[in-house]
Amino acid sequence: MTPIEERLHQELSDAVVEFDEDKAIAASQEVIAQGLDAYEAIDHGLAHGMERAGKLFEDEVYFVPEILLSADAMYAGMNVLQPHIPLGSERKKGRVVIGVVEGDTHDIGKNLVRIMLSATGFEIHDLGRDVAPRRFVDTALKVHADIIAISTLMTTTMDGMAEVIRILNRENVRGHFKVLVGGAPISHAYARKIGADGYASNAIAATKLADQLVAIHAVPAEVA
Amino acid sequence: MSASEPRDPKDRLLRVLRKQAVDRPPVICAGGSMTAAVLEAIGEDAPLPAAHSSPVLMANLCAQIQHRTGFENLGVPLCTTIEAEALGSHVSTGSLTCEPTIIREAFRDVSSAQFPQPDAVLNRGRVPVFLEATRILARDYPALPVLANLIGPTSTAAATVDPVAFLKGLRKDREHAHRLVAAVTRFLCSLATRLIEHGATVIVIHDDTATPALLGLTLFQEFTTRYLATLIEHIHGSGTPVILHLCGNLADALPLLAHLGLDALSVGATTSVRAVKEVAPSLPVMGNVSTMKLHLGNPAWVEARAERLLAEGVDILAPACGLSVCTPLANIHALTKISGKAS
Numbered sequence: 001m002t003p004i005e006e007r008l009h010q011e012l013s014d015a016v017v018e019f020d021e022d023k024a025i026a027a028s029q030e031v032i033a034q035g036l037d038a039y040e041a042i043d044h045g046l047a048h049g050m051e052r053a054g055k056l057f058e059d060e061v062y063f064v065p066e067i068l069l070s071a072d073a074m075y076a077g078m079n080v081l082q083p084h085i086p087l088g089s090e091r092k093k094g095r096v097v098i099g100v101v102e103g104d105t106h107d108i109g110k111n112l113v114r115i116m117l118s119a120t121g122f123e124i125h126d127l128g129r130d131v132a133p134r135r136f137v138d139t140a141l142k143v144h145a146d147i148i149a150i151s152t153l154m155t156t157t158m159d160g161m162a163e164v165i166r167i168l169n170r171e172n173v174r175g176h177f178k179v180l181v182g183g184a185p186i187s188h189a190y191a192r193k194i195g196a197d198g199y200a201s202n203a204i205a206a207t208k209l210a211d212q213l214v215a216i217h218a219v220p221a222e223v224a
Numbered sequence: 225m226s227a228s229e230p231r232d233p234k235d236r237l238l239r240v241l242r243k244q245a246v247d248r249p250p251v252i253c254a255g256g257s258m259t260a261a262v263l264e265a266i267g268e269d270a271p272l273p274a275a276h277s278s279p280v281l282m283a284n285l286c287a288q289i290q291h292r293t294g295f296e297n298l299g300v301p302l303c304t305t306i307e308a309e310a311l312g313s314h315v316s317t318g319s320l321t322c323e324p325t326i327i328r329e330a331f332r333d334v335s336s337a338q339f340p341q342p343d344a345v346l347n348r349g350r351v352p353v354f355l356e357a358t359r360i361l362a363r364d365y366p367a368l369p370v371l372a373n374l375i376g377p378t379s380t381a382a383a384t385v386d387p388v389a390f391l392k393g394l395r396k397d398r399e400h401a402h403r404l405v406a407a408v409t410r411f412l413c414s415l416a417t418r419l420i421e422h423g424a425t426v427i428v429i430h431d432d433t434a435t436p437a438l439l440g441l442t443l444f445q446e447f448t449t450r451y452l453a454t455l456i457e458h459i460h461g462s463g464t465p466v467i468l469h470l471c472g473n474l475a476d477a478l479p480l481l482a483h484l485g486l487d488a489l490s491v492g493a494t495t496s497v498r499a500v501k502e503v504a505p506s507l508p509v510m511g512n513v514s515t516m517k518l519h520l521g522n523p524a525w526v527e528a529r530a531e532r533l534l535a536e537g538v539d540i541l542a543p544a545c546g547l548s549v550c551t552p553l554a555n556i557h558a559l560t561k562i563s564g565k566a567s
Contacts, residue, residue: 064391108433187516
């Protein structure tokens with residue numbers, strides 16, 4: 001790595017940690033102007049910064065507002081860099097269908113998980129909030145997802161998670177996907193009880209778990 | 225009747241909130257974000273979602289829930305969306321098993337939020353339904369406390385602005401964020417006054433979004449507790465007690481909460497009654513039988529957990545974070561049967 005490249009990667013990483021969108025854009029533009037590798041800049045710069053922000057979140061220095069602001073800076077840089085990545089050269093870890101179960105419109109936790117998963121290289125299909133169990137399954141089948149990630153914040157809607165798994169079982173496609181659940185009222189015990197593959201208590205834990213699940217799953221490079 | 229033997233459940237709860245001696249802790253389920261509207265209690269033919277928009281149906285359903293579960297209170301309303309709806313957010317009406325939910329917030333960010341005067345908001349959406357249901361319950365059930373539930377100022381504000389934009393606004397656009405939360409606080413003060421005039425015994429405030437776990441302690445203090453203090457002081461002006469419910473781990477926030485002037489603090493399963501007692505020995509604590517275990521556990525577990533909480537000195541026995549709609553009535557009865565035994 002050249003000293004310029006190293007400096008720019010550091011600037012991109014710092015911009016994310018400091019919530020500085022302008023700095024992220026400026027450093028990204030310089031990466032392009034210098035003819036440097038855009039993918040490397042995302043990976044070693046922006047995503048690296050997001051990883052640092054995630055560590056600060058784990059250490060309870062950053063909280064949800066700070067992670068959202070870091071993500072804004074990351075996406076601002078990515079918007080500049082992404083068009084310069086040749087099609088098909090992106091290395092995606094796996095595809096994730098994510099959403100909040102029907103009856104619940106609290107989506108802050110889900111958004112954090114989406115941000116951290118996309119920062120670590122997963123391809124995300126975000127169904128948003130208030131999502132019917134059927135839609136999780138249909139979308140996962142359609143996009144050949146590796147992981148279905150379901151969130152709820154409300155105790156009243158927890159059963160929607162179990163329903164997704166019941167549909168997968170009924171249609172004999174349970175083995176095609178890893179199911180990851182999370183949200184305030186959910187626990188490891190609940191995840192086990194409904195037959196999910198894993199539970200994560202926060203976005204950082206969800207990212208680590210997703211890494212483990214796709215490693216076990218041994219995703220083929222191209223399923224479609 | 226001994227000095228510590230209350231006349232009725234309302235008297236018992238009020239005595240606990242005034243830190244007076246009682247025969248045993250009341251067993252309650254507040255309503256609002258913690259309703260006891262489980263399917264076995266409301267029945268498959270319950271008038272939902274109609275009861276969210278009709279004062280008579282709402283009051284009747286609240287009374288039926290109380291009767292079938294055995295909780296020693298009435299709790300209105302049966303959802304968490306009335307405040308934000310009155311302030312302009314769009315709500316879906318829900319179904320038998322799904323509470324109403326906010327489908328679109330009123331504003332894009334904290335700087336674009338504009339509200340009418342508080343008194344004008346009191347005639348909007350389902351606020352009149354909420355007030356009238358409170359009046360019916362207070363009139364028809366004088367022996368039971370009527371708990372009127374409000375979403376706290378910062379959490380209500382978060383339900384009027386796109387939540388992600390709101391959370392960013394707390395750090396990036398402090399001036400507008402404060403203007404917004406202050407305006408929401410004025411509305412909630414007016415609403416609380418009207419609820420008390422309509423017969424509410426206690427105001428329960430739920431902060432479901434603006435928790436220390438989500439915001440961090442600095443923003444929690446700058447926004448949540450600051451505006452809560454204003455609302456609590458206003459409610460106390462009429463002599464009405466206030467219970468605050470907060471989700472998530474509160475360990476670091478307890479010193480702040482101990483000085484809010486609360487009459488009781490309701491905690492979720494991740495905060496122990498003992499931890500609250502250590503930091504705020506004189507603050508009555510409400511809680512915290514695991515919502516999950518009430519749903520998936522058995523009556524023997526629930527009973528054992530309730531006994532342990534009583535031993536830890538819980539002042540009001542209650543589910544930790546409300547009840548899942550599929551909670552078996554048998555598990556709820558294992559909790560409420562404590563009310564049949566004097567300790």
